[in-house]
Amino acid sequence: MKNVSRRNFMALAAGAAASAAAPKGNAQQHPAEHHMTMEEAAPLPLQANEEHFVPDYTLEVKWKIMTIDGHKVKVRAYNDTIPGPPIIAKPGTTVKVRVKNRLTPYDSKDWGGDMNVPHQLDHTNLHLHGLDIAPHIFEPLGTSEVTAPMISIGPGEYKDYPFVIPKDQSPGLNWYHPHAHGSTAVQAVSGMAGGILVPGAIDEVPEIKAAADYLLVVQDIGLFKTDEPHADYTESFEPKQNAIWQTFAKDKSESVTIDGKPTNPPQSCGFTTGDYHLRFYMVNGTPFFREAHNFEKPTSPKHKQLEAPVFKMRPGEVARFRMLNGCSDLMMPVQVEEHTMYLLAMDGNNFDHPWPKEYVNNASQVVLAPANRAEFLIRACDTPGKYKILQLAQNAQFLEAVQKTIAVIEVEGEPMDMKIPRDLPPLTRDTPIRPDEIVRKRRFIFSGRFPGEKNPVVGIDFMINNQLYDEFAVPTTVYRGTCEEWTIEVPDSARGGTEGHPFHIHVNNFEVVSQAGIEPQHRLVQDTIWVAQDTATVIRMRFQEWIGKSVFHCHILPHEDTGMMQNFLILPEHPKHHHQRTIESLGEKNS
Numbered sequence: 001m002k003n004v005s006r007r008n009f010m011a012l013a014a015g016a017a018a019s020a021a022a023p024k025g026n027a028q029q030h031p032a033e034h035h036m037t038m039e040e041a042a043p044l045p046l047q048a049n050e051e052h053f054v055p056d057y058t059l060e061v062k063w064k065i066m067t068i069d070g071h072k073v074k075v076r077a078y079n080d081t082i083p084g085p086p087i088i089a090k091p092g093t094t095v096k097v098r099v100k101n102r103l104t105p106y107d108s109k110d111w112g113g114d115m116n117v118p119h120q121l122d123h124t125n126l127h128l129h130g131l132d133i134a135p136h137i138f139e140p141l142g143t144s145e146v147t148a149p150m151i152s153i154g155p156g157e158y159k160d161y162p163f164v165i166p167k168d169q170s171p172g173l174n175w176y177h178p179h180a181h182g183s184t185a186v187q188a189v190s191g192m193a194g195g196i197l198v199p200g201a202i203d204e205v206p207e208i209k210a211a212a213d214y215l216l217v218v219q220d221i222g223l224f225k226t227d228e229p230h231a232d233y234t235e236s237f238e239p240k241q242n243a244i245w246q247t248f249a250k251d252k253s254e255s256v257t258i259d260g261k262p263t264n265p266p267q268s269c270g271f272t273t274g275d276y277h278l279r280f281y282m283v284n285g286t287p288f289f290r291e292a293h294n295f296e297k298p299t300s301p302k303h304k305q306l307e308a309p310v311f312k313m314r315p316g317e318v319a320r321f322r323m324l325n326g327c328s329d330l331m332m333p334v335q336v337e338e339h340t341m342y343l344l345a346m347d348g349n350n351f352d353h354p355w356p357k358e359y360v361n362n363a364s365q366v367v368l369a370p371a372n373r374a375e376f377l378i379r380a381c382d383t384p385g386k387y388k389i390l391q392l393a394q395n396a397q398f399l400e401a402v403q404k405t406i407a408v409i410e411v412e413g414e415p416m417d418m419k420i421p422r423d424l425p426p427l428t429r430d431t432p433i434r435p436d437e438i439v440r441k442r443r444f445i446f447s448g449r450f451p452g453e454k455n456p457v458v459g460i461d462f463m464i465n466n467q468l469y470d471e472f473a474v475p476t477t478v479y480r481g482t483c484e485e486w487t488i489e490v491p492d493s494a495r496g497g498t499e500g501h502p503f504h505i506h507v508n509n510f511e512v513v514s515q516a517g518i519e520p521q522h523r524l525v526q527d528t529i530w531v532a533q534d535t536a537t538v539i540r541m542r543f544q545e546w547i548g549k550s551v552f553h554c555h556i557l558p559h560e561d562t563g564m565m566q567n568f569l570i571l572p573e574h575p576k577h578h579h580q581r582t583i584e585s586l587g588e589k590n591s
């Protein structure tokens, strides 16, 4: 695999840029929406004319047949590449993205159940994960309507997204992926994800500017044997039924649904929370690890390390690595053998100084929950050799996660003397939240129940505060300009804490107050955080600039798709403030 230098990265991004040609065929016309900013007086989003929309990027979703580790597989891809093309989002600009859906129609109408049964696997939408931008999951873009439906782009349709990137958006690595409830997991675990780079002041720090810039997009591709009789591929992920887990049988004719009934017709593939017939872990599109279903012990998939890509460094050279955990469910404790990781940023938000995470044998240096990004510098040691970037084994999840080598750093050649910077440019958007700014504290409990009572068709209940997701309900309302403190709790196993869950919220970052009772050593600003079983994580958020209906959820995608998500609404101002009038306004004087 080729190293991706910053120059290559920019070239790749340019390749994704699109012409303004209007789509052909039966594409449905969607007017482009304009997002209101605080500066604008207009109370409603303005409509822009369709012909004025010239996309900077077009993301075309299509089936792709490719060979992975000798298997000819059919996956879903953006612009025919896995991962999707990188997007460059400059602060203070509007990034215009056109999403074209060229997936084939796919009928799941008779699957039964409600919105928390995976459905409409052929519909999609787009989430820009980690950017401080207006809500963009519901229709129309930026809506504050409680009952607004989720954006759903059907086969043959397209949608234009104008994303207004704030001037003070922090520079770093973010990413994009589909977010249509019911099809997110199937699409993302089939290849649909890509990186977003926000350029900025940190890139100009001399020691960082001098360093090679390597992007590591880690993804998983879940696959089952195809039921298509004349397919020119052997595996794909096209579940024909909603049942999870017990869809496996040694013989296809033995396949049963979650409630033990034989499937009709017999299927080799159902929706799953992670137990795939075959799964590949990929970095920048190269497979580095293979898992296969284990009939004897389904929670411990059979596994094989594949040849991991190599990054060459000279002794004393400093390189910048930006790693995205784009996996559908895997929590990744990461370690770089024999090297200190100088952590620059989490989730695209940098620290004031590089945070040295020293190497300790078998200990994690940084934990990447699904959706987390870590950016770090490595100063290659003086001893030539091969040093692995590892995902260490962990037992924090339902499925066993063994150690994986994601990539290898090969140190060789003439020594260099490159330096780690002392200071990093401070964050300007997410300034520290003082305790006296907190107007409200809330508690959210992420729990599971097996067998499922609220979601019998799926067979497991994945809930927040004992509720499954409701697209048309807004249980939480917050106010722009205020700060809140939220406690995210995963109970013990007796109370539904079946495993850890990664919490993610849209629109605004949060500051981590404590994780399992431990305060972070440095100020941590993130958009996703791991909440381990039988622990609580406390965060603080300031709802700045944007208003509208949005979501928070578990970023284990099969959990999200089957219910572990809630809507929240950011209102422009507190109604109490709205209704108070000053005595002065009556024209009376205080006596």
Ligand SMILES: [Cu+2]
Residues within 6 Å of the ligand: 500, 501, 502, 554, 555, 556, 559, 560, 564
């Ligand atoms: Cu979860």
